Amino acid sequence: MRFARLLLLPLIVIGTLSGCAVNMADIHGFNVISLEQEKELGTKFAAEIEKQYPVYNDPEAQKYVDRLGRRLLTGAREVSFDYVFKVVKDDSVNAFAIPGGRLYVHTGLLKAAQSETEVAAVMAHEISHAVARHGTRQMTQQYGYSLVLSLVLGQNSNMLAQIAGELFGKAGMMSYSRDYENQADFLGVETMSKAGYNPQGMVSFFQKLDTMGQQNPSALTKFFSSHPLTSERIQRVQAEIAQLPPRTYPPVDNTDLQKIRARIK
Secondary structure, X not given: OHHHXXXXXXXXXXXXXXXXXXXXXXXXXXXXXXXXXXXXXXXXXXXXXXXXXXXXXXXHHHHHHHHHHHHHHOOOOOOOOOOEEEEEOOOOOOEEEEOOOEEEEEHHHHHHOOOHHHHHHHHHHHHHHHHOOHHHHHHHHHHOHHHHHXXXXXXXXXXXXXXXXXXXXXXXXXXXOHHHHHHHHHHHHHHHHHOOOOOHHHHHHHHHHHHHHHHOHHHHHHHHHHOOOOHHHHHHHHHHHHOOOOOOOOOOOOHHHHHHHHHHO
């Protein structure tokens, strides 16, 4: 009986904490999955994800996104993973991170962005999900600790493929809680600023996506389902930018992005 109670304890704690508000500045929220377990889970998920999203076979595009990602990591609060940045061939305007510091940028996002700052805004948001480990925290709340641990241990390959598809694949996209989305925005603004990108680019691109979504909803279905844009959210990002120390941001050279966009088209 005592052993059974011990097994139930993590689930009780998860259930209790899932209703707690997130401290925007705290990236070390409760997580029953260790860093090493998350890295292992990320490797397994990546193998499944890349069956559904073909990696875009263009070394220049891959090099560009990796360079941009590495620059943004210099502004992140913590870098606990060996981050991997890849471009995948998909026309929807989106990007997503999976557990363990793996981030995928859709070709559709690179085509839609008019400046490197706009790409950086979306990537900074996704990097922030990874930094705060929202993926495994959300999964344990949604599926339970025991199931997530079984995926880490490789005990249920069929379920691994199913959940990878539900959360990150063509069949769906992980929908984070409102608190997690707000925290990723908060950290993303900070990350952009520290890395030398004007975080106002996040506001302008969100507004641009909102307009695009009204004109062509199908192109942004996944983005809106996993990152709902509201006037309140955009206003909150603007307020967070206003709290940053004033600084002058260096001009951004968009030459490389324009070359990549031409290659993709």
